[in-house]
Amino acid sequence: MFARWVSAVLSVLVCSAGLAQQPPAPNAATGPASGMEAETVPDPALETGPEAALETSRAKVPMLCTPDARIGAILVERVNVFDLEDVEADVEGRFYRLVNLLHRPMLSRPETIRSLLALEVGEPCDWERLEEAERILRSFSFVQDAWIDAEERHGDLVTVRARVQDAWSTRLAVSIRSEGGVTTRSARVREVNLLGTGASLAFGRSEDQDRTEKTFEYEHPALGEERWRVGLDLEDNSDGDLQRVRVRRPFYTLDERWAVDGFVDNVERDEKVYVGSEEVDRWRLDGTGGLLEYGWSPRGYREGRLERWRVRLGYDEQRWWPTFAGSTVQRPDLRPVDRERVLAGLRAEWWDVDFRRVSFVNTARRVEDLDLGRLLTLGADIALPALSDDSGGRLFAAFHEGFELSGTGFLQINAAHEIEQVGGRWIDALTRFEGRLYLKPTGLQTLYFRILAARGDALSGHRRFLLGGDTGLRAYESRAFSGERLLLLTAEHRFFSTWELGQLMRVGLVGFVELGGAWDSGTRFSSELMHPGVGIGLRGLVLPSSGGTTLHLDVAFPLDDEGGEDRIRVSFRAQRSF
Secondary structure, X not given: OHHHHHHHHHHHHHHHHHOOOOOOOOEEEOOOOOOOEEEEEOOHHHOOOHHXXXXXXXXXXXXXXXXXXXXXXXXXXEEOOOOOOOOOOOHHHHHHHHHHHHHHHHOOOHHHHHHXXXXXXXXXXXXXXXXXXXXXXXXXXXXXXXXXXXXXXXXXXXXXXXXXXXXXXXXXXXXXXXXXXXXXXXXXXXXXXXXXXXXEEEEXXXXXXXXXXXXXXXXXXXXXXXXXXXXXXXXXXXXXXXXXXXXXXXXXXOOOOEEEEEEEEEEEEEEEEEEOOEEXXXXXXXXXEEEEEEEEOOOOOEOOEEEEEEEEEEEEEEXXXXXXXXXXXXXXXXXXXXXXXXXXXXXXXXXXXXXXXXXXXXXXXXXXXXXXXXXXXXXXXXXXHHHOOOOEEEEEEEEEEEEEOOOOEEEEEEXXXXXXXXXXXXXXXXXXXXXXXXXXXXXXXEEEEEEEEEEEEOOOHXXXXXXXXXXXXXXXXXXXXXXXXXXXXXXXXXXXXXXXXXXXXXXXXXXXXXXXXXXXXXXXXXXXXXXXXXXXXXXXXXOOEOOOOEEEEEEEEEOOHHHOOOOOEEEEEEEXXX
């Protein structure tokens, strides 16, 4: 019965794509033979404001940046939260000016932008490098958007302009989020561009079904010429605490030759074990860990390809015991495993790089960076006998690849496998496959399909899969299903819109069908394990927000009896995707 429901609703969603009157689909422009980046240009009808002019002028870049050209000057242009170029002096305009005035102490400094800009005067003017530098700037949470353009040329010297628009970086948030019948409350003060330096500082308090947390966070994104990143995380929780110090010198650009990564942490917390929808046990973790990793790229970025190696030395200590003294453990077979080891490891990455500039696919932003490259990662960690109480190690493999489908859509595939050995016992074997398909019937619509399949063997109780309203099955209660196997199918029809509430919000709609389940390895798979649901949702992209925050309001309806007495579930949350 539920299969017919799913088929019927999917048909309605797909067929409705032909009924809506929207601008034509974007056209794909193929890049150079290296395959690093090609561009999907938004329909001109979708573009307004300075970004439209910059997208149009981008066509000049290959003409100005010829093989003999070099960067002669870099101009930095800062734009406040609201671009006032075309704003009238009315009530709305006065509001925008007031917001810009309040943000001015946190407006990105020119030296901050230059320190994050992956370009230097004197280097060859290469359009791929300009695209990469722009993409890196957009990745920072305090940047609302960024454009880099080759402006003019004199002889063999090209003037490059970097235009960066700030996001509203000071967040004072008091929120109540409801998903799958579970309410999460939080209050948070966060500044992600402290005095225009790009540093972030945050204090917060949150309460959910697992714990009450009080947090402090600090991070600086680029210290010194080598762009070191440092961070500090502190948590004081109802069930323990956390202290973590992080130091990184990342592979900042594709052609970066070396990197360093390290952290030390100490954590105490409770972890719940679910069987079905019921909590059966709760285990207390007392853990200490650390990692020092050095990475290098033997040949750098060549013809769209990368090879990177990393050597690692880490410490991992975990001690577990029942949270409540004297309580009876209902599932001792799911007890997490103690360990104390010093691990030496090696990681290798092979990456065929291919990013695409697209619009209205995963977010309501007009510029998205979609990864269609191929990445293979292999790794192994081995416990050092002389320094470890427990033997064993870890194995890890991951694969990613993307495809463009005849200019009408995109497909991304991700697969990963990991397994661990402690004292001669193999545990926590986890295999995961995910496929994401995006079809563009029109410029402002996307058909999104996702399949997520995962298999676990000898999983510790707290690592079992949980599925419900907060983990991908919106028509059901939070953590309604659990097990060592998981399958989730999602189909969405996303309706984007260029309609904006001033410069504050861009809205959209979505219709969705979901079918999923989680079960234990001893259970034979059958259709009764899969639970269908349908729903509709309202989306609102907060335009000046850092990180592209999108508000989600979903109304979902379960199509079987596992949905409980409340047949309609309403969820509200904020996230970066549409």
